[in-house]
Amino acid sequence: MQLVRQKRNMGARRVRVIVAVLVVAALGAGCAAEGSGGARPASPSAGAQAGRGPGAAKEEAGASGTLAAHLEKVRRNQALRAAAARKWGLARTPLAAPPPPAVKPRITTRKGFEVKGGESLPPVFTTVPTKEKIVFLTIDDGAEKDPELLRMMTELQIPYSAFLSDYVIDDDYGYFAKMRDAGAALHNHTLNHRYLPGLSYAQQQREICGQQEKLQKRYGTRPRLFRPPYGNYNGDTLRVAKSCGVEAVPLWASEAFPDHMEWREWDRDLHPGDIILTHFRGKGDWKGTMPDMIRRVMQTVTEKGYAVAKLEDYV
Ligand SMILES: [Zn+2]
Numbered sequence: 258m259q260l261v262r263q264k265r266n267m268g269a270r271r272v273r274v275i276v277a278v279l280v281v282a283a284l285g286a287g288c289a290a291e292g293s294g295g296a297r298p299a300s301p302s303a304g305a306q307a308g309r310g311p312g313a314a315k316e317e318a319g320a321s322g323t324l325a326a327h328l329e330k331v332r333r334n335q336a337l338r339a340a341a342a343r344k345w346g347l348a349r350t351p352l353a354a355p356p357p358p359a360v361k362p363r364i365t366t367r368k369g370f371e372v373k374g375g376e377s378l379p380p381v382f383t384t385v386p387t388k389e390k391i392v393f394l395t396i397d398d399g400a401e402k403d404p405e406l407l408r409m410m411t412e413l414q415i416p417y418s419a420f421l422s423d424y425v426i427d428d429d430y431g432y433f434a435k436m437r438d439a440g441a442a443l444h445n446h447t448l449n450h451r452y453l454p455g456l457s458y459a460q461q462q463r464e465i466c467g468q469q470e471k472l473q474k475r476y477g478t479r480p481r482l483f484r485p486p487y488g489n490y491n492g493d494t495l496r497v498a499k500s501c502g503v504e505a506v507p508l509w510a511s512e513a514f515p516d517h518m519e520w521r522e523w524d525r526d527l528h529p530g531d532i533i534l535t536h537f538r539g540k541g542d543w544k545g546t547m548p549d550m551i552r553r554v555m556q557t558v559t560e561k562g563y564a565v566a567k568l569e570d571y572v
Pocket of ligand 1: 450
């Protein structure tokens, strides 16, 4: 009898431990999934608050209720994401990114990408240092303004960052305001998309800092990130960028098209923290629409077991 009761207790304890592990796992995925939609800042999880301070036992009942509600929200969220994946013709449901790190990783310039005397300048990199199976999606220029893209990314809860050139967005700034409102961060890709190493310091200043001003005036936030057109830059580029508020210069490890991927690395594969480049382009420029391109890149990302995380959570 004693033995049986002990066994049962042990069993119950084991179940509790398993439940706790599941709750923690689900919380992680859920918070990330919520945050990746972008619009709402992630709130501290109920689990982190439970059991702290006086009267913890009394709070437990309330906390487990909160947890249950949170879990239900996570479950609903994933179901919505799966439904969106079916609706938009994705072969698999995109994986939820892990919760963002409490402290952003220290990022340094990739070997071979340095400029002379550039130690104190914004780092130039193609991959964010992380062990998580995550990648980052970045979309450049801004010529194609497909409303389907905004709907698709919101419904699929896929985070992305836009690097905008004024000369292609100036016919419809409103499109990118909607993008910002949906949670995407808007960054600097110069005023006119010139080949920067061919320009003087003053000309680069106008191209880079001019776009900092424009984006801040239009969208209310001064970009922290800058990507030089074609990935070409020199020491002046980084000095100018730093002078007007740029903190980092993310390039890319691979590039996505509607019908294929192009790879920087010899192994032609994704790696934790890789930045993926693609463009705002339509059928006039390449063989497909923006949603076609997203379907293709997400197939690669999800099949390889990666989730898309929010670049600004890490950089
Ligand atoms: Zn570009």
